[in-house]
Amino acid sequence: DDFAPLGRPIDDNCSYQTTYKLQANPGPHGEFSNFNPSKKNCFLTVLFLFLSTSSAQNVLRRGSSLSVEDDSDILISPDKIFSCGFYGMGQNAYWFSIWFTNSKDRTVVWMANRDRPANGRGSRVSLRRDGAMVLTDVDESIIWETNTTSTDVGRAELLDTGNLVLKDPGGKILWQSFDFPTDTLLQTSYLQRGQSCIYWPNPDFDVFGNGRTNYNSSRTAVFDEMGHFISSDHLQFSAPDTGLLRIKRRLTMDHDGNLRLYSLNNETGLWVISWQALSQLCNVHGICGINSICVNTPDPKCSCPPGYEITEPGNWNKGCKPMFNSTLSQSQQVKFVLLPHVDYWGFDLNFSASTTFDSCMKLCLGIIGVKHLAIG
Structure with a gap:
C-alpha cells in the first residue's frame, strides 16, 4: 500500500480501523491510492496530535513530572536558550539542572542536588498536588524539594532568563532558582543576604584587609542584562561587549577559585572569557x-x-x-x-x-x- 499504519482513529467520526500516514509513492498522476478525501480530517487530527505531544514546552503543570529515563522529558525556555531536566554525568549519576541548550558542552548554570546525584533509573522530578517540587530517587526517597508545601503553586516554568520559577494561578512567583545560586550568576540575577555566595568582594585584600570572613553574607549584588556587575561593597565591572542585548553571559566561580565572566559565541557555541577577578593566576x-x-x-x-x-x-x-x-x-x-x-x-x-x-x-x-x- 501507499500508506503505512499509524494507529487507531481518535474519534467516532472516523470510520477507519487503522489510520494511515503518507509515503512518497504517488500514482502516475500524482494521486495516492486508498486515500479517502472525506476522511482526511481524521488523518490530520492524528498528525497534529503527534506533533503537539512531541514538542518541548517550558511549563510543568501541577501533578505532572519529569523522568530521568526519558531524554526528551525536559523544559525549554520560550527562546530556546535554556533547558531544564536531568543532566547525566558518568555511568549512573544525574542532577536536576538548568543548562545552556546551544553551548557546545551544554554548560550547567544551576543544580538542585549537586551534593547527591540521582539514579539513572526510576528517579523523577514531580510537581506534587501539595505545591512542592520534589526530586525522588529510584527507591522513592526524597533527594531535594522546594519549601512550597501547602502553597497555591499551579505550575513550574522555565523563563528566558534561565530562572526556574513556581507560580500560583495568577502568575505570582512563589519560588525561584535565582534565590539559590550554585556557582553561577546569570544576567538579571542577584545576590542578597542569606543566599549562597560565589564571589570575593576585593581579591586584592586578604581576610585581614577586609576585616571579615571570606563569605559575603552581609552584602548585595546584581548582574544585569547589559553585562554590568554592581555590588553594595563597591565591586564593579563590565563585560567588554557590554550593551549588546543578544549576547548571553554567565558569571562563574570556577573550580580553581577564580571568578570569571564568560560570553557565548553563538556561531561556535564556545565560551569566551571577557573578565576575570585575578589576572595573575598564581x-x-x-x-x-x-x-x-x-x-x-x-x-x-x-x-x-x-x-x-x-x-x-x-x-x-x-x-x-x-x-x-x-x-x-x-x-x-x-x-x-x-x-x-x-x-x-x-x-x-x-x-x-x-x-x-x-x-x-x-x-x-x-x-x-x-x-x-x-x-x-
Whole structure:
C-alpha cells in the first residue's frame, strides 16, 4: 500500500480501523491510492496530535513530572536558550539542572542536588498536588524539594532568563532558582543576604584587609542584562561587549577559585572569557594545591619546596606532600629553609603585626601541624 499504519482513529467520526500516514509513492498522476478525501480530517487530527505531544514546552503543570529515563522529558525556555531536566554525568549519576541548550558542552548554570546525584533509573522530578517540587530517587526517597508545601503553586516554568520559577494561578512567583545560586550568576540575577555566595568582594585584600570572613553574607549584588556587575561593597565591572542585548553571559566561580565572566559565541557555541577577578593566576587559591609553589611564567607553573614532592604525579590540584615525618617533636632536629618571595597566604594560623624571625620559628616548632612561617 501507499500508506503505512499509524494507529487507531481518535474519534467516532472516523470510520477507519487503522489510520494511515503518507509515503512518497504517488500514482502516475500524482494521486495516492486508498486515500479517502472525506476522511482526511481524521488523518490530520492524528498528525497534529503527534506533533503537539512531541514538542518541548517550558511549563510543568501541577501533578505532572519529569523522568530521568526519558531524554526528551525536559523544559525549554520560550527562546530556546535554556533547558531544564536531568543532566547525566558518568555511568549512573544525574542532577536536576538548568543548562545552556546551544553551548557546545551544554554548560550547567544551576543544580538542585549537586551534593547527591540521582539514579539513572526510576528517579523523577514531580510537581506534587501539595505545591512542592520534589526530586525522588529510584527507591522513592526524597533527594531535594522546594519549601512550597501547602502553597497555591499551579505550575513550574522555565523563563528566558534561565530562572526556574513556581507560580500560583495568577502568575505570582512563589519560588525561584535565582534565590539559590550554585556557582553561577546569570544576567538579571542577584545576590542578597542569606543566599549562597560565589564571589570575593576585593581579591586584592586578604581576610585581614577586609576585616571579615571570606563569605559575603552581609552584602548585595546584581548582574544585569547589559553585562554590568554592581555590588553594595563597591565591586564593579563590565563585560567588554557590554550593551549588546543578544549576547548571553554567565558569571562563574570556577573550580580553581577564580571568578570569571564568560560570553557565548553563538556561531561556535564556545565560551569566551571577557573578565576575570585575578589576572595573575598564581594569586588564585587551588591552582597548584596545598604546600606547593606557583610561579607566573606567564602561565602558572607549579613546583614543590625543598623536602616535598608532588602528591599525585600529573595532578597539581593535590599539591605537595612532605618527604619527612611531619609529626616532629621539639627534641628532633629541624631545619628551616628560606624561600624568597614566597607567601602561603590565606592559610594563616596566627597573624602578628610586629615580631622577630626567631619568635616565629619557636611558635612554628611549638604547634603540631604547622609547617611554614612567613616574614613580611
